[in-house]
Amino acid sequence: MSLNLNLRKQQVLEAVVEDHIITAEPVSSRTIARKYQLGVSPATIRNEMADLEEMGLIEQLHTSSGRIPSQQGYRYYVDWLMRKSGLTTDEEGQIHTVFARQARELALVVQHAIKLVTQLTDYLVFFSGPQLEHTALQQVRLIPVAPERALMVIVSETGWVENKFVEFDFPVTVDDLEQVAGVLNDHFRGLTFSQITRTVLRSVYQELTEQRLLLDYVLEIMESLARRDYADGLYLGGARNVLKQPEYQDIQQVRKLLDLVEGEQTLREILHETTGEGITVRIGRENRQDQVQDCGVITAVYLLGGNIVGAMGLLGPVRMDYARASSIVDYIAQSLSGYLSGHP
Amino acid sequence: MSLNLNLRKQQVLEAVVEDHIITAEPVSSRTIARKYQLGVSPATIRNEMADLEEMGLIEQLHTSSGRIPSQQGYRYYVDWLMRKSGLTTDEEGQIHTVFARQARELALVVQHAIKLVTQLTDYLVFFSGPQLEHTALQQVRLIPVAPERALMVIVSETGWVENKFVEFDFPVTVDDLEQVAGVLNDHFRGLTFSQITRTVLRSVYQELTEQRLLLDYVLEIMESLARRDYADGLYLGGARNVLKQPEYQDIQQVRKLLDLVEGEQTLREILHETTGEGITVRIGRENRQDQVQDCGVITAVYLLGGNIVGAMGLLGPVRMDYARASSIVDYIAQSLSGYLSGHP
DNA sequence: TGTTAGCACTCTATGGTTCAGAGTGCTAAA
DNA sequence: TTTAGCACTCTGAACCATAGAGTGCTAACA
Incomplete structure (x- = not known):
């Protein structure tokens, strides 16, 4: 309208x-x-x-x-x-340098991206970490570390690594672990995590009748990793910058902001709701979360191999520079997606 | 005097x-x-x-x-x-529940401890993560993930795990990796990381003349892990609580606090300086760091197997409740040490 | 019909003044 | 050595008065 x-x-x-x-x-x-x-x-x-x-x-x-x-x-x-302001070539260069220089550890990349945005704007920046859900499994390793404990290392085809301890109620042997890992790799390599949880029950149990108990533990962990949603991995920065905004001269506002930062849950929710392509701008009461009804929020998802694996957001007062801020979110999200998918 | x-x-x-x-x-x-x-x-x-x-x-x-x-x-x-106030048995119970319930992932334990202290006081809480320096190596694994990349998993005897990618400039084989890992395990199992960096040069190179190039990469990573000091793993919470203190009604003070929180470096330094046994109380200008000259800081180290592996701190205005705060730091640090060393 | 100069009106922010209240230091007496 | 009494000091709140910024309205003008 x-x-x-x-x-x-x-x-x-x-x-x-x-x-x-x-x-x-x-x-x-x-x-x-x-x-x-x-x-x-x-x-x-x-x-x-x-x-x-x-x-x-x-x-x-x-x-x-x-x-x-x-x-x-x-x-x-x-x-x-609003006319999108675009970034200066200098700023674009800065961004590319950051992404190009990184090893394949996403946590680091995201942390550098945050630092970057923190320098480019005076708003709160936040990222959700990558989800495994839609990425394919490359391999699973089970490394014994104690008689009743093993370390499970999961490598995705995108080079992302997770590890988790598996605690058994009984001693397990190296052989058992290797056998289980072998079967898991044979069956699931190349499948995405969301696919794995579907097929798990059907195919694997028959093949490993002897290690069925052991398998219970291992599968539970794999499932929890795949189901992890946004429960983990929120990265943020820029809180101190926001204090430069005159609307945060009031201590009450600052407290609300810090609650947001330390609570994390609201920010996760905001990112979780972000699904569409391109950037989303929510102004004040357009936000569904009570705590940010007097804020402007700009979000965008980032992709890996065509799948949404995470999202980023920029949060400031309602009176924020939407032109510049949305340009930045747009550019960073796209650069990150491009970098992750190997087109730097 | x-x-x-x-x-x-x-x-x-x-x-x-x-x-x-x-x-x-x-x-x-x-x-x-x-x-x-x-x-x-x-x-x-x-x-x-x-x-x-x-x-x-x-x-x-x-x-x-x-x-x-x-x-x-x-x-x-x-x-x-000052008379140490001690905690109520209820509070002590709470603390033990938190420590007892945890799996052996230190990051989680520390995060829960922070939450706990956040509920018990209105000060800023911060922990440095555990250092590998004085813990012994249990095993090393090298897992191939791409022709020129491997994942190195390092398990300490205390059950702590680190992983890092190793990027080679040339393709490596599974055999190469296993051989190297095998030799590393043979030589270094049971040694602490600080010991490893000393002996590395002498003993291993002769044995692995063929994989010498590969070894260069691997050893570099192991060294960097051991040398990591406090460069990584600062956990903190409670910033929003501190705002309840009347001295933080002034926005300037809040900004200084947030700089501290986001900067992290100063807090690391404070923990790094903490070495002695028992708690350390620094009041205002007794602190060496400019940024906390108008704060009270209480710190204590925590141990694992008799070695200092990390430290914790509580930071508030100079007018802080030293009696209660130091009781809490004392009790938490000791509980954590006890828990880590397996005497819950 | 749309535009604008002029003016009365409103509201805020600022600075000055006054005044009560809290607390001290000093003196002299107990 | 302690304390009652009193003069003195400083702060903070309340209360003004005033300047200045900005508006809405009216009437004149193109």
């Missing part, structure tokens, strides 16, 4: 939004007339502003203050007026 | 410190007379206070305000007056 605005109203709204994003202050008609050369006087702009206010796109804090955008105003801006 | 104080001066100082810790307000002579029954009038207490101020143990914000402890005052209190 485009809410038909004539050109000048659009220009005024754009001016209000962009000026407010920069200054964090209410924007007066005079400021717009002076800074944004619309070729009309403040009085005319005041008339337009009165209309925009009636439509709910801008609002006043009190009768004699300038206007600030309402959440709908930001939404209109993001949908119709 | 005990700074001889007569009994009443000690009582007054104790009252000033403890009342200030609770209320965060300057303490007046009248308050002390009323709440701390010393059997003398406010006027007498004022005389004692004047003396204590002259000795530099307490100070006034302005001529007509009550007194607050100076940093030396806190020091005197911690050294001579």
Whole structure:
């Protein structure tokens, strides 16, 4: 619903939004007339502003203050007026350097990406780690470390590695472990983890009648790894930068932000809800999570071999620079996807 | 240097410190007379206070305000007056439950310990992860994952596991990897990582003339793991709790705290300096790190098999409850050490 | 009909002033 | 040595007055 605005109203709204994003202050008609050369006087702009206010796109804090955008105003801006700002070639270069330099340890890559975004913006950055769910298994190893314990190492075809202890209630032999690992590899190599949990029950048990007990333990762990969803691996940074934003001069706001950071659950939820392609922008009350109803949130997923394996987000005050922030999220998510899929 | 104080001066100082810790307000002579029954009038207490101020143990914000402890005052209190408060049996029970329930993954144990301390206090909690340095090697595995890549899994005798990719510049065979792993195990099993770096050069190279190139890569990684010091594995929590303290109503203070949290380096340094037995209390300018000169810091190491493998810390405002905080650090560090060494 | 100059009106933020209250230091008496 | 009494000091809250920014409205103008 485009809410038909004539050109000048659009220009005024754009001016209000962009000026407010920069200054964090209410924007007066005079400021717009002076800074944004619309070729009309403040009085005319005041008339337009009165209309925009009636439509709910801008609002006043009190009768004699300038206007600030309402959440709908930001939404209109993001949908119709915003020009993606793009990054400088210098910034793009920086990003590529970071991705190109990395070894194949995703945790490290993500941590460097966070540092990067932290330098590029003053918002909170957060990533969910990669999920195994849709990646294929390359091999499984079971390494004995004690009579009743083994280390299970799972290598995905994408080079991602997980390890977990398996604790048995009885002693196991090296032979047993190797045999089980062998059968698992024969059966499951090349399958994705979501496929494995389906087929597990049918095929393997017959072949390993002797180690059935042992297998119980091992399969349980493999399943839990595949089912792990977003329960693990939230990476974040930039909290201290956000304090530069004037809306976080109030200690209450800061506390809410820290709750978000330490709680992690809400951020996980936000990333979990992100599924579509491209970037998602949620402004204030558009967010389903209570704790971020006065924040702007920009998210995007990243891919590996065509599958969604994780997501990233940028969180700031409602008055955030959506043009720049969404450019950055877009670019980083795409670069990361490209890098992971081997097209650096 | 005990700074001889007569009994009443000690009582007054104790009252000033403890009342200030609770209320965060300057303490007046009248308050002390009323709440701390010393059997003398406010006027007498004022005389004692004047003396204590002259000795530099307490100070006034302005001529007509009550007194607050100076940093030396806190020091005197911690050294001579403080009675360790001990934990309730309920709290001790909670702690044991947490430690008893865990599998042998230290990262998890530490994370739970942090959560626990976060509930018990309103200070920032931080742990350094365990160091391999003084733990013995149990085994090394080299698992091929691609022609030029292998996964190196290192299991310590304490059940701690590390893995790292080894990237070769040339294809390696399974046989090569197994041979190298075999020799490494033969030579180094049971040695601590610090010992390994010493003996490496002498003994292994002769035996593996053919795989010498391959060995270069592998040994480099093993060395880097052993040398890792505190470069990795800082766990922390409780930042949002600290905001409850009135000294963090000021946004500047909050920013300093967040810098500490996100920077991590300073906290690592603090833990790294902690070496002695028992707990260490550093008050304000006693800290060597600029960023925490207006904080109180309590640290303790934790042990595994008699060796220091990590440390923990509690950080709050100078006006922190040293009695309770140091009891907690003491108890948690000891419980953790006990648990790790298998005496739960 | 759309635009704009002019003006009255409103609201906020700032600085100054006053005043009560809390707390001290000192003196003199017990 | 202790303490009651009192003068003195400083803070913080409350209360103004005022300047300034910005608006809405009206009436004139293109």
